[in-house]
Amino acid sequence: MKKNNYRDETNSIPLQGLGVSNTGNIDRKKRISQGVAFTIFKLMSYAVVGILILILGFIVTKGIGTISWDFLTKAPEEGMTKGGIFPAIVGTLYLVLGSSLFSFPIGIMSGIYMNEYAAGSKIATFIRIMTNNLSGVPSVVFGLFGMALFVNTMKFGDSILAGSLTLGLLSLPLVIRTTEESLKAIDKSYREGSLALGATKLQTIRKVVLPMAFPNIITGLILSIGRVSGETAPILFTVAAYFLPKLPTSIFSQVMALPYHLYVISTSGTDIEASRGIAYGTALVLIGIVLTVNLLANFLRNYFSKKVKTN
Amino acid sequence: MLFLCIELKRYFIVKRFLEKLVEGALLISGSVTSITILLIVIFLFKEASGLFNSPVIEEGYVLAFNKTNPVKKLSSYQIKEIFDGAITNWDEVGGKEEPIEVVRLSDLTKYYTEAELGSNFENIPAKASELTAKHPGIILFLPTNYVAKHFNGTLLKHETLRPGDFFGGKEWYPTASPSPQYGLLPLLLGTLWVSLGAILLSLPFGIAVAVYLAEIADMRVRNFLKPVIELLAGIPSVVYGFFGLVVIVPFLQKTFQLPVGETALAGSIVLGIMALPTIITVAEDAMRNVPRAMKEASLALGATQWQTIYRVVIPYAKSGITSAAVLGIGRAIGETMAVLMVTGNAAVIPHTLLEPVRTIPATIAAELGEASAGGGHYQALFMLGVILFVITMIISISIEFIGKKKYSN
Numbered sequence: 019m020k021k022n023n024y025r026d027e028t029n030s031i032p033l034q035g036l037g038v039s040n041t042g043n044i045d046r047k048k049r050i051s052q053g054v055a056f057t058i059f060k061l062m063s064y065a066v067v068g069i070l071i072l073i074l075g076f077i078v079t080k081g082i083g084t085i086s087w088d089f090l091t092k093a094p095e096e097g098m099t100k101g102g103i104f105p106a107i108v109g110t111l112y113l114v115l116g117s118s119l120f121s122f123p124i125g126i127m128s129g130i131y132m133n134e135y136a137a138g139s140k141i142a143t144f145i146r147i148m149t150n151n152l153s154g155v156p157s158v159v160f161g162l163f164g165m166a167l168f169v170n171t172m173k174f175g176d177s178i179l180a181g182s183l184t185l186g187l188l189s190l191p192l193v194i195r196t197t198e199e200s201l202k203a204i205d206k207s208y209r210e211g212s213l214a215l216g217a218t219k220l221q222t223i224r225k226v227v228l229p230m231a232f233p234n235i236i237t238g239l240i241l242s243i244g245r246v247s248g249e250t251a252p253i254l255f256t257v258a259a260y261f262l263p264k265l266p267t268s269i270f271s272q273v274m275a276l277p278y279h280l281y282v283i284s285t286s287g288t289d290i291e292a293s294r295g296i297a298y299g300t301a302l303v304l305i306g307i308v309l310t311v312n313l314l315a316n317f318l319r320n321y322f323s324k325k326v327k328t329n
Numbered sequence: 330m331l332f333l334c335i336e337l338k339r340y341f342i343v344k345r346f347l348e349k350l351v352e353g354a355l356l357i358s359g360s361v362t363s364i365t366i367l368l369i370v371i372f373l374f375k376e377a378s379g380l381f382n383s384p385v386i387e388e389g390y391v392l393a394f395n396k397t398n399p400v401k402k403l404s405s406y407q408i409k410e411i412f413d414g415a416i417t418n419w420d421e422v423g424g425k426e427e428p429i430e431v432v433r434l435s436d437l438t439k440y441y442t443e444a445e446l447g448s449n450f451e452n453i454p455a456k457a458s459e460l461t462a463k464h465p466g467i468i469l470f471l472p473t474n475y476v477a478k479h480f481n482g483t484l485l486k487h488e489t490l491r492p493g494d495f496f497g498g499k500e501w502y503p504t505a506s507p508s509p510q511y512g513l514l515p516l517l518l519g520t521l522w523v524s525l526g527a528i529l530l531s532l533p534f535g536i537a538v539a540v541y542l543a544e545i546a547d548m549r550v551r552n553f554l555k556p557v558i559e560l561l562a563g564i565p566s567v568v569y570g571f572f573g574l575v576v577i578v579p580f581l582q583k584t585f586q587l588p589v590g591e592t593a594l595a596g597s598i599v600l601g602i603m604a605l606p607t608i609i610t611v612a613e614d615a616m617r618n619v620p621r622a623m624k625e626a627s628l629a630l631g632a633t634q635w636q637t638i639y640r641v642v643i644p645y646a647k648s649g650i651t652s653a654a655v656l657g658i659g660r661a662i663g664e665t666m667a668v669l670m671v672t673g674n675a676a677v678i679p680h681t682l683l684e685p686v687r688t689i690p691a692t693i694a695a696e697l698g699e700a701s702a703g704g705g706h707y708q709a710l711f712m713l714g715v716i717l718f719v720i721t722m723i724i725s726i727s728i729e730f731i732g733k734k735k736y737s738n
Contacts, residue, residue, distance in 0.1 A: 127358035156663025248565025
């Protein structure tokens with residue numbers, strides 16, 4: 019007890035001597051500035067939520083009235099001011115499918131190579147830098163490139179094939195990065211255990227590493243689908259048709275696509291005012307697809323991470 | 330026994346061969362991105378390379394002067410100024426004092442009657458030649474097939490676009506006749522204005538949110554905000570463009586009393602929102618990488634949490650925040666559809682943020698469909714692609730560099 023008193027005195031006396039008697043004031047100032055700053059940060063963070071709600075809310079409330087069975091299953095009519103968007107939905111599905119067939123195998127294999135065979139080596143670093151560079155290339159440059167290579171040089175014409183390859187290249191960096199990161203997250207001891215049991219490297223990857231990394235890889239793949247289905251610039255000159263009520267017959271036919279359709283009817287359609295309703299509906303369908311894909315990815319990630327924990 | 334041994338050996342050889350085969354296949358897959366970049370470079374440059382060999386004058390036409398005229402060369406911009414009536418005397422383009430007389434094919438009827446030109450215009454070549462010889466100040470714009478065999482004048486037909494006309498050109502007017510204008514400046518400045526506006530709007534915002542997520546918010550708030558930011562990143566650019574077109578553009582028009590709402594500012598706002606997720610994610614990661622010990626040391630010295638944030642966390646994460654900003658600018662510069670839909674696409678050099686502008690990506694997206702493959706316009710658009718590609722490469726490499734610096738510290 020006595021000791022404590024003594025300490026208090028020694029604490030306060032030198033402070034007074036140094037002229038720092040208004041410590042309480044400084045504390046309050048500090049606390050106020052912290053409070054103000056934190057409130058601002060908090061408000062700004064919730065403003066981001068506000069922006070999302072504003073965009074989604076606007077498109078949902080304006081677009082929900084347009085959505086009907088007919089809208090989803092009929093072709094556009096009367097200069098795209100009436101009718102539905104069925105060909106555009108089908109076209110987008112084809113493009114997503116086509117680009118996935120191209121980018122998933124190559125991206126996953128590339129990720130496996132970087133993390134399992136060349137981890138830390140110069141080759142892996144080089145591939146990583148190139149992949150990062152590729153992901154920084156603007157989508158419209160992919161469009162130019164796809165047009166020059168696939169449409170003109172390889173003579174695919176404006177076709178699903180050309181569009182899918184262009185979109186596939188665009189989504190490749192995302193697939194590679196998620197695969198690599200999923201593999202990196204797996205503890206080394208699993209690989210060593212498998213190798214110690216006499217399994218070859220390939221067997222280890224196939225039977226041990228890949229199954230464990232699978233949930234995260236799937237999440238990445240789903241996110242890349244979301245990205246691909248909303249891209250417009252790369253398909254402008256490689257596949258997208260302004261108006262084409264027929265469904266595609268081969269991989270060499272043109273298709274309509276949701277994002278391009280939205281662009282066309284909101285900026286250069288035959289009658290912009292008359293097709294506004296369709297535009298809202300198209301935007302809602304597009305956003306619906308992207309959100310579903312995102313939520314699905316989120317759900318899978320949570321689901322699998324819980325499952326791994328209980329194991 | 331021996332048989333079994335051989336079988337086993339063969340089994341292992343096959344297996345090892347298979348392993349090597351798979352490794353090779355994986356390596357090939359790994360090289361796809363590098364090959365793609367190489368191909369992008371090759372094809373962009375290949376398609377754009379003809380630009381500086383493309384004629385200044387519209388395909389299939391020539392310009393003709395009087396023989397006494399000392400002017401032998403005209404740049405694309407000078408031709409345009411002459412035909413617009415902005416240059417009226419030959420001494421302005423290096424000739425002698427002599428008023429310029431602009432004559433197009435359709436103007437020939439002012440000098441000759443229709444009978445003189447012939448019922449099937451069969452006399453046009455002869456008359457054009459005659460007219461050129463008679464008028465010392467003439468500049469005649471003529472289709473190549475109307476040029477007489479022994480044309481009495483100087484023909485300007487092999488003039489090609491100069492790099493200066495492209496990189497320093499102040500006008501982008503690819504359908505101008507007789508000389509299409511491929512001036513980079515308005516597009517480049519438009520791109521920079523819109524992108525800088527976007528980053529000015531979103532950087533303070535993004536850093537504030539990143540600080541909140543990394544340092545202040547508890548787990549529950551984070552688990553709510555993170556998916557929201559991911560969703561914001563997932564919305565397609567064309568939807569952002571549509572939202573900007575129907576909400577932000579009319580709003581700006583009303584607020585600032587503008588003739589049109591499609592302005593650089595509208596583009597900046599939309600791009601600012603689109604760049605937010607990138608900036609937040611990268612900046613937050615950088616702040617999370619600040620060693621715990623540093624923060625604890627600061628707090629132990631009596632600093633408040635806020636002091637720790639702006640004296641320790643933010644300075645330490647400076648390189649990460651810089652790359653967030655650079656990455657955000659990169660996204661903004663390359664963004665196409667949203668900008669195309671909200672900026673009004675007027676290819677003029679902007680003076681304020683409240684004017685319509687046109688960016689490089691928007692130009693490519695809007696015009697490539699109309700440009701005939703291999704023509705000057707087509708090559709100019711690919712040259713824009715090259716410029717865009719070079720800009721983004723510089724950005725990617727500088728981010729690599731910023732990242733490296735952080736590790737070496």
